[in-house]
Amino acid sequence: MLSKNQLRQVKLLEQKKHRQQSGLFVAEGPKVVGDLLRCGFKPQTVFATAAYENPFGIDCIEVTPDELRKLSFLQHPQYVLATFCMPKTSEVTEPRGLCLALDGVQDPGNLGTIIRIADWFGIDTIYCSQDTADAWNPKVVQATMGSIARVNIIYTKLTDLLGQTSLPVYGTLLDGEDLYSKNLAEEGIIVMGNEGNGISAEVRQLVTERLLIPCYRKGDTAESLNVAIATAITCAEFRRRK
Incomplete structure (x- = not known):
């Protein structure tokens, strides 16, 4: 009982x-x-x-x-x-391979879905800003559908991480280059921003490669893509090139 x-x-x-x-x-x-x-x-x-x-x-x-x-x-x-x-907090190490960095992602459902996306595309590590939702929230854990067991989640100060890495730092921005025509490296850090405000000004300054997911509807259309959907599209294109 x-x-x-x-x-x-x-x-x-x-x-x-x-x-x-x-x-x-x-x-x-x-x-x-x-x-x-x-x-x-x-x-x-x-x-x-x-x-x-x-x-x-x-x-x-x-x-x-x-x-x-x-x-x-x-x-x-x-x-x-x-x-x-809970697993022991991982030390912040030099990023390797293809990684994700989440800058202020707030919605637990979005975070859980992004962890699941990372698992699907073989991305082992997600770096999260301190104001990103807690990965161990029950809603996040459920949304990952088990993927949280296979993806390393590290909370850190993104400006320090991105300012010191030797890898290219990719970010989806309105003034970026078309994702489907831009050269993409096999290794790098893909930064995804907050649901309402996108990538913060401090982190945006550290983006070395600006990407744009093109919109194919002319005229009146959706203002933006959901951050989890945008993450899936971006990761899929990186892996397609590989």
Whole structure:
């Protein structure tokens, strides 16, 4: 039976300060929980209904579907919810290969989708500004659909990182060159900006290669692309060239 304290401890993990204090985050559903387990993440507590198949043979606290709904951050809970130990904060190292840098991305759904995009296109590291949404927010973790287990997320001061790197720094800007005709290197850092304001002025000064995703509709059209969609388009073109 689910206790009031267990319920309280899980619900507190919606708040960043409690995630930081406890060193724990929440993951839900067989897919997300399974990917984290396969990648070596350590569960602290696992709550599951009798319908959960438990392919990993982990110790579970059995709960009813109604109790799982009380625990869950989802509209439609999926058999299992687990709290996991957060990975140790990675040291900021010299960027290698193709990386992403997120400058003030605020929406948890966008961040989770971008992590999933990075996983799909084989991008191992995402550097995030300190004002980017917390990657261990339950909404972000869920939106990654397990990809957060395979992508290294590093929070740092982007101006320091970009100012010191020897790699080209790409940014999507309105005064950029057409993404589909510009020369693109195999290695580099792709900077994506805030949903409303784009790349900040400080970071924009450090962009060495300006890109533009061209619009093909003439006249009245959408003002901009969603940042996650723009990330997918940009990453796809880099990988297509490779």
